[in-house]
Amino acid sequence: MKTKELKKELKLLDIFCVSTGAMISSGLFILPGLAFSQAGPAAIFAYLLAGFFCLPTLFSMSELITAMPKAGGDYFYIMRGFGPLVGTIAGFSSWFALSLKAAFAILGISAYLNVLGGIPLSVSALWLSLLFVLINLIGVKFAGRFQVAMVFGLLAILVAYIFMGARFLNFSNFSPLFPKGIGPLFSVASFVFISYGGLTKVASLAEEVERPGRNLPLGMMLSLLATAFLYAAVVFVTIGVSRPESLAVSLTPVSDGARFIGGEPFAILIGLAAVLAFITTANAGIMTASRYPLGMSRDKLLPPVFQKVGTLFKTPFIAILFTGVFITAVISLLELKLLVKVASSILILLYIFANLTLILFRESKILSYRPKFRSPFYPYMQVAGILGGLFLLIEMGSFIIFLTSIFLLLGIIWYKLYAQKKVSRDSALMYALERLIAKDKELISENIFTELKDVVVARDNIIADRFHKLIENAKVLDIEEPLKMEDFFKKASDVLAEDLRLDSGSIFDKFINRERESSTLLRGGLAIPHIIIEGRNIFRIVLVRARAGIIFPQDKLAHIIFLLLGSSDERNLHLKALAAIAQITQNIDFDQEWLKAANEDELKNIVLLAERRRG
Structure with a gap:
């Protein structure tokens, strides 16, 4: 019902x-x-x-x-x-x-x-x-x-x-x-x-x-x-x-x-x-x-x-x-x-x-x-x-x-x-126990996490604007080992190319050239590489957590990365996405929550549930 x-x-x-x-x-x-x-x-x-x-x-x-x-x-x-x-x-x-x-x-x-x-x-x-x-x-x-x-x-x-x-x-x-x-x-x-x-x-x-x-x-x-x-x-x-x-x-x-x-x-x-x-x-x-x-x-x-x-x-x-x-x-x-x-x-x-x-x-x-x-x-x-x-x-x-x-x-x-055979629900108690076995990811459930997210969305009247929907459908890269910037862009370009059916090499070149123009590393630990590609009605976001860090020029490390790729007709959305990310990452607890998130869904929901201007 x-x-x-x-x-x-x-x-x-x-x-x-x-x-x-x-x-x-x-x-x-x-x-x-x-x-x-x-x-x-x-x-x-x-x-x-x-x-x-x-x-x-x-x-x-x-x-x-x-x-x-x-x-x-x-x-x-x-x-x-x-x-x-x-x-x-x-x-x-x-x-x-x-x-x-x-x-x-x-x-x-x-x-x-x-x-x-x-x-x-x-x-x-x-x-x-x-x-x-x-x-x-x-x-x-x-x-x-x-x-x-x-x-x-x-x-x-x-x-x-x-x-x-x-x-x-x-x-x-x-x-x-x-x-x-x-x-x-x-x-x-x-x-x-x-x-x-x-x-x-x-x-x-x-x-x-x-x-x-x-x-x-x-x-x-x-x-x-x-x-x-x-x-x-x-x-x-x-x-x-x-x-x-x-x-x-x-x-x-x-x-x-x-x-x-x-x-x-x-x-x-x-x-x-x-x-x-x-x-x-x-x-x-x-x-x-x-x-x-x-x-x-x-x-x-x-x-x-x-x-x-x-x-x-x-x-x-x-x-x-x-x-x-x-x-x-x-x-x-x-x-x-x-x-x-x-x-x-x-x-x-x-x-x-x-x-x-x-x-x-x-x-x-x-x-x-x-x-x-x-x-x-x-x-x-x-x-x-x-x-x-x-x-x-x-x-x-x-x-x-x-x-x-x-x-x-x-x-x-x-x-x-009556109820036992009809209901299957996890709980905060199960979630706490699952944290003890977090490496066994096949044992982790998402019921309580997802439900609480839905409650927050309803409570705060969160509007599912285009940025919200982009995050819901975004690819997530959770990288444990340290990577050089070039190796990271190669990995990310392969993911985007498979999704968009484009040439991985051309996407990689655009990211490298954009970085040579000026660094997209905005502050300690945060980078927002973004490029414009040919085509129409194209826009993708990739969320990246790099625990050990992506090594940018001058040996600067990025642990939080938002990759943005869009066609020229989506420039307004491009600017809105950059502004939304800037607001979200200013939260005093953002970095700590990002690094502590248990899985990909938690990473997405840190962004989805954050306070920001919408529309």
Whole structure:
């Protein structure tokens, strides 16, 4: 089945709102009381610490999704990093976890509607599920705009709560700051960590984001900063205005604080904010979860029907409907509390894999892996993220880890029974291993390298102009031994003569005569010999890597050579090709990448993917 691209309609504001809306829900409106009961006023710092724990995964995921902005987010790059077995598990895990969080949010809305209006929980949950599915079927742009409106309404109410509550603070409530010592700070941080679980949901929408290299990492970072500030500020005000003994046992701590600040009307307003929070979480959950079946189907891990994209709204309607049916079934039939804990442990596991995948892609040194954003402090940031994730996973408890293992086993069984016989894909892990046997060239595969090149072309809207097509069809000479200039031109002339069915000797003479007029060695290691021949509509480029060097006059060495040959009617193309090569070779890393390239395709793609003026 031909893969259909999704429409790029999400902007920076949409990314910020999807990510923020996915985070602010139960972590803010339910957990602060429980956190206070364990750590006292230090719960404020526990929320900030939990946000800090997110940073390694945020940086790793930002790099990976700017290198591979495709539907499926973390599934897509874990699949490309570790192969189809781990990719199958990652895809199911992400879809399962996000779907359950959406279901939990829908139940949260239904609970509030039941309290406020007496609407039966099961009835409102069913209709809400249908509503969110319909919103997402209409289009990601509409769903994104809906998310923006909901998030700004939520933020406005929370900011009002912070400023109004600041006048009623009782600072004696903050003493002692650490009533049970420093120890509970870390356990509570792991407890509230899942409050930030929605931060990376937006990764699954990467294919539908305008300028993903800028908007994805920036939107996620701004969202984390804003959410961490809101969490800390709201918890600070709630502690300051509440009686400690009441706060410690409250499951509606923010509403209780609002009642003290502004009476029943303000408590109702905060209740509205809670509903908005659950709405944004549910909408973001369905929007992002539905992209995982789409990505897995493209990789043949799920039936091809999940690839269907509607002609009217350009949304993956089968994947959205499938996700909506699953959420409705979960709400109707299953005990959510335990499943949400399993989903939380799966998310932590995926965070660990995000950091491992980044390390794998960096160390595999695939030249077509070209992220627009690079994680700082590599690899220390990623190692810290892996260790932090393992710590949080242990904190979940042995029973939850056991249930998570059962779910992962089901993913393995699906892969063995359905996907294994349908998919053949290499990975960054295989590529890294192949580097160890690079001399056995018949063992080297190009799947992951070529796919990443295609992703970069789509991400950067690279136009396949005539120079681009010339490079794609160019001959490549990869010369290991040192050669004198004359011997090199003889070798290159034979290649060109065979391609053009011309006389090798006349081509050789033109190269020698051109070099006698003035040297084509432009700078240390780079030469661009170029000649004009008789005929019409003729133009060829030969790419040359000479590891030991081509010896030009005065014993100057060239390791990077672009040979250009064209007829006189192609003078404009000749000049454009020279200008393009000049731009490309000015890149500070060009020489190093050229000499390290593993094969001919990598040499071509260094040129094809380079930034330059096109047209």
